[in-house]
Amino acid sequence: MTADLRIDQLADNLRSQRSTRFWASRNWRLDQLDGVASMLTQNISLWEHALAADLGKSDIEAHMTEISLVLGEIRKTKRSLWRWMLPSPRPVPVTLQPAYGQTVREPYGAALVIGPWNYPVQLTILPMVGALAGGNSVVIKPSEHAPATSALLASLAPIYLDHRAVQVVEGAVDETTELLEQRWDLIFYTGNSGVARIVAAAAAKHLTPTVLELGGKSPVYVDSSADLLVTARRLVWAKTMNAGQTCIAPDYVLVHKAVRGDFEDALRVALAEQLGSAGAVNPDYAHIVNERHFDRLRGLLTQGRILIGGGINHDDHKIEPTVMTDVDADSELMRDEIFGPILPLLDVEDASEAIRFINDRDKPLALYVYAEDYAVAHRFQQETSSGGLGINVSLAHVAAPSLPFGGVGESGMGAYHGRRSFETFTHEKSVLVKPTQLDTLQLVYPPYSDAKRRLL
Numbered sequence: 001m002t003a004d005l006r007i008d009q010l011a012d013n014l015r016s017q018r019s020t021r022f023w024a025s026r027n028w029r030l031d032q033l034d035g036v037a038s039m040l041t042q043n044i045s046l047w048e049h050a051l052a053a054d055l056g057k058s059d060i061e062a063h064m065t066e067i068s069l070v071l072g073e074i075r076k077t078k079r080s081l082w083r084w085m086l087p088s089p090r091p092v093p094v095t096l097q098p099a100y101g102q103t104v105r106e107p108y109g110a111a112l113v114i115g116p117w118n119y120p121v122q123l124t125i126l127p128m129v130g131a132l133a134g135g136n137s138v139v140i141k142p143s144e145h146a147p148a149t150s151a152l153l154a155s156l157a158p159i160y161l162d163h164r165a166v167q168v169v170e171g172a173v174d175e176t177t178e179l180l181e182q183r184w185d186l187i188f189y190t191g192n193s194g195v196a197r198i199v200a201a202a203a204a205k206h207l208t209p210t211v212l213e214l215g216g217k218s219p220v221y222v223d224s225s226a227d228l229l230v231t232a233r234r235l236v237w238a239k240t241m242n243a244g245q246t247c248i249a250p251d252y253v254l255v256h257k258a259v260r261g262d263f264e265d266a267l268r269v270a271l272a273e274q275l276g277s278a279g280a281v282n283p284d285y286a287h288i289v290n291e292r293h294f295d296r297l298r299g300l301l302t303q304g305r306i307l308i309g310g311g312i313n314h315d316d317h318k319i320e321p322t323v324m325t326d327v328d329a330d331s332e333l334m335r336d337e338i339f340g341p342i343l344p345l346l347d348v349e350d351a352s353e354a355i356r357f358i359n360d361r362d363k364p365l366a367l368y369v370y371a372e373d374y375a376v377a378h379r380f381q382q383e384t385s386s387g388g389l390g391i392n393v394s395l396a397h398v399a400a401p402s403l404p405f406g407g408v409g410e411s412g413m414g415a416y417h418g419r420r421s422f423e424t425f426t427h428e429k430s431v432l433v434k435p436t437q438l439d440t441l442q443l444v445y446p447p448y449s450d451a452k453r454r455l456l
């Protein structure tokens with residue numbers, strides 16, 4: 001943050017800068033998007049090191065799930081921005097004619113983005129891209145639990161971006177609380193649902209629109225018709241990515257009892273293929289973010305029978321990918337989001353039991369169905385509610401900018417990515433233009449004569 005701005009005046013300061021209207025032009029927005037891209041591409045090794053320090057992310061994961069994903073979004077946004085910014089003509093009913101109707105997308109103003117620690121580049125910079133494409137000023141508050149990435153963002157942003165419009169505030173609860181006391185024009189929060197309630201309450205004081213990108217348990221159903229080896233490979237990849245510390249990681253698996261044994265075998269094969277026998281010390285495999293989460297996850301390993309894995313390495317904060325069974329549906333393991341590399345397996349009779357199980361719980365951020373029988377997959381689409389649905393695939397929907405990303409119910413509200421980010425960070429203003437030469441509105445002005453009554 002530049003020295004001349006204080007946290008408690010940040011929103012007002014950014015808003016007052018906007019009187020110069022520098023933010024309105026498409027060129028300014030494109031310059032900022034280029035600035036974000038350069039901030040990433042010209043400092044690749046610094047970002048890789050920061051992500052390795054905070055989470056032990058391999059360079060491949062750092063690129064695939066953070067840096068390249070953001071660069072792809074910037075490319076897509078730059079290509080499409082002119083079209084998204086165009087006013088959209090709307091038909092006007094004959095009773096209002098002659099008139100011309102259109103909607104225009106205007107920036108909200110000063111946006112606050114509060115990010116989490118698990119994908120600290122992607123989940124702070126993707127919302128920043130949306131905010132800038134929409135012509136907003138933006139304050140980014142990265143997570144204190146990813147300190148290396150937070151510090152890097154704070155040091156590079158002033159070099160690459162317009163400081164009148166972009167500020168990074170580092171810090172934890174105190175700083176976030178101070179930020180939340182101010183009046184923002186939009187708040188975009190990613191994190192857990194407990195803090196989301198604090199954010200929503202603070203936003204309510206100023207009637208500030210809020211986007212909440214939350215988490216929860218994302219279930220998987222494996223049908224008897226599923227291709228078990230491909231299913232296992234896709235689930236192992238999705239569950240071990242970032243050591244399971246992914247908001248849309250498969251949380252638990254409901255497996256059709258007819259294929260339970262074969263599915264277990266397939267999981268063993270897929271784990272050996274992808275991580276070898278020494279999962280907990282594999283250098284490409286991320287570590288658990290901190291001691292508190294490491295201890296929490298270690299505790300969960302006692303809440304059932306370990307089928308595969310279970311190894312831990314305290315020095316590195318690594319937990320081997322672990323498949324568990326015999327878990328109690330009311331245990332902490334099945335109540336709270338696991339957010340680590342532990343995968344409980346629960347047997348179900350059929351798809352109907354899986355659907356009931358899912359519908360008895362909070363609406364998930366993601367739901368994954370593995371079935372070759374598309375009638376089964378279609379039932380989940382029709383009969384359950386979730387932020388996103390992956391059929392025979394997990395995680396990948398997050399990488400398609402054309403698919404809005406967000407939760408529903410306890411997993412969040414609002415969405416972003418691609419065009420939806422632009423829409424999320426702008427207000428759709430309706431404009432009606434009516435010429436004065438022919439005053440057709442005379443028909444509705446009082447006095448309300450009998451002739452006018454007959455027209456109704």
Ligand code: NAD
Binds near residue numbers: 117192247248
């Ligand atoms: P976190 O602890 O880093 O918290 C998120 C942000 O909230 C941080 O910037 C932090 O400083 C701030 N914060 C924490 N306590 C606060 C308080 N009392 N008052 C004000 N601000 C406070 O991250 P987290 O919440 O542990 O993140 C993990 C959760 O986020 C999981 O539930 C995960 O599923 C969810 N998540 C969701 C998405 C998504 O896109 N929907 C993405 C990643 C993570």
